[in-house]
Amino acid sequence: MTSKDAQLRQQVKEEILKHGEKVNSDSYRLAFHLMPPIGLLNDPNGLIHWKGEYHIFYQWMPFKTDHGTKFWGHYITDDFVNYRHERIALTPSEWFDKDGCYSGSAIVHEDTLCLFYTGNVILENGQQEEYQCMATSTDGLHFKKEGPILSIPEGYQIADFRDPKVWKKDDAWYMVVGAKTDKDEGKVLLFKSGSLTEWEYLGPVAGSKENGLKEFGYMWECPDLFHLEGEDILIVSPQGLKAEGMNYANTYQSGYFTGKLKEQEGRFDHGSFKELDRGFEFYAPQTFKDENGRRILFGWMGVPEQFEQSHPTIENRWIHGLTIPRELKWNGSQLIQEPVQELALMREAVLLHSEISIENDQKAVRGISGRPVELHLELEELNDQFAIEFFHYASLSFTKKDSILTLSRPHLEDKSKTEFRRVRLKNGLWSLRIFIDTSSLEIFVNDGEEVFTSRIYPDLNDPDILFTSLGQTVFSIEQWRLKGYQIESIGDA
Known part of the structure; x- marks a missing residue:
């Protein structure tokens, strides 16, 4: 633990001690959704089932009910009803993440839990840079930062290059990252690695003006590419879509494409985009496959830049929660979302x-x-x-x-x-x-x-x-x- 890391953890502890009673007294505190102990929660991160327990990390700003320098909070459960809120997993303590440990994912390699996340840096001149980083743990609680592991390809903006999702297929590791081109076009970039620390860029597998799409947003956040019941599915949160009738009604959207991923060609041949959720608050979903073979999704019960400061909970120094966990299934033509069966344990x-x-x-x-x-x-x-x-x-x-x-x-x-x-x-x-x-x-x-x-x-x-x-x-x-x-x-x- 560095001195900066220790200092940040102490500041969070003091913030909770100072305002925790006010937060917990709010009558709008949720009964069966994961929330921040204080401050703002947004994207679910690093979802993984490891050694019989589910790890649910989340974006956390503990010092205010607005966005800023993010931490990774951490919940653990074995049944999606009884949880432990563990010590902070990641603090913005190093040069490569000093202005925020942004969203990412988790995998297990050689009995080590590996987190991949975006380090956010604001330079003295106000310019922003984002780095794809890795942290490792052998106990699932204490993480060692390994630093940046990936270079940004030419033609993309380093201020909008984030949210790595990593998975293994055969003997290779793959990663997708959300990106924005120099022409302000949202893309999903695919990388390949044999070591987790050195990555080969394969190309943009999806995005605005790719695969027959016309202009389709200026930034694609939180990509998640996986195989489910014979289909390759890309979940993504494109920013910059204009409302079309009943579609795309929120400030930013989340949805999915289905098709066929051709890794060696760096291509994803896919169909049309379908929204995952039609409500007012849903964004940045992430999925994982548990040890029972289920594909499970959590989403953020919020939308960035959509009247966030009008939620009445900010008066009590907290805002937002995660959705309930949902199992994804493919019915032959579309994704189906079902609450995980463990939630029945709450019934009285x-x-x-x-x-x-x-x-x-x-x-x-x-x-x-x-x-x-x-x-x-x-x-x-x-x-x-x-x-x-x-x-x-x-x-x-x-x-x-x-x-x-x-x-x-x-x-x-x-x-x-x-x-x-x-x-x-x-x-x-x-x-x-x-x-x-x-x-x-x-x-x-x-x-x-x-x-x-x-x-x-x-x-x-x-x-x-x-x-x-x-x-x-x-x-x-x-x-x-x-x-x-x-x-x-x-x-x-």
Whole structure:
């Protein structure tokens, strides 16, 4: 541990001691989502299953509720319900990461846990440089920084070259990195290595004006390339997409391409881009394959530069959380997202109602109320329009005629206005699985064909969940009360 590293850890410890009570007293603190002990959380990082435990690292700014010089926070779990918040994994302590340890990934090599991350540096003249770095650990808790391992190819901007994702295929290691060209075009760059410390540049495998794409964003962040059930899938967060009808409604987007990766040619032949989540807050997702063969995804329940300072939690010195973990599956035509099965460990009291019929009316259903809860709805008949209102704050509505599903809520910045996020469903609406936390919604539509992830800030004393139908709607509903995550703080610094 260097003196700078020790100093930073002490400063974080003092910050938590000074303001931790204020943070923890916030009634909007989430019951079953990972959050920062204080300050700002953003991208999930370094997701890996190692020696029977899941390591979930995350971008963390402990000193304010805004972006800046990032640390890597660290949670560990063996069941996605009981967690340990461990000591900080990475601090911005060295010349190559002094202005932030930015996002990255993790692999295991020769029984050593290796983190790959972007070191951010601001020069005296204000210019920014980003370096791809490595850190190693034999116990999963204490990390030795190995420094920069990768040079930026010619034609790309060193201020926008970040978020390495590493994996192994056959006897070689591969890495994708998000980048911006000198012409302000977003790309995903592919590298190959036999040693993890020396990397060969293979080329841009995807990006704006690649593989038949037209102009498609000026920067591609957080690339994640993996194989799933016969398909090669690239998840990425392109910045600079303009809204097109119901698509690309957030400031920045996250989605995926499917196709065939040709490593030796440095090419990824792929189809069209599909958004992963239709809600208000979802960005920078990352996946990993666990020891059971599942492909699991976490996302950041936030969007950069999208009314972040209008979230009411900043008054209590914290902001943002991660999504619940989701298993990814391929159904033959698209990705399906399902909450991991371990989340059922949170279930407590259950209510079941069948054959509920509503016609041209709004009403409550006995016992269906409050939070945190999990709801399952199966729609048996829907003639015209159906809606669910959450706590007189947010609403999910479906119109059969045009097959459009809409989520609405008050605008975070101007509460006199209403925000909307929409998607057209291919096969109508027949199933909803909804996780309602203290201040969030995650709505899985038609067994995970579409997902809406959003923060909500209703009156905490309002428990009402109301159901409305124009025409007749018949549905069954099941509700579980959720006990939430159990988190033990082992070491905040």
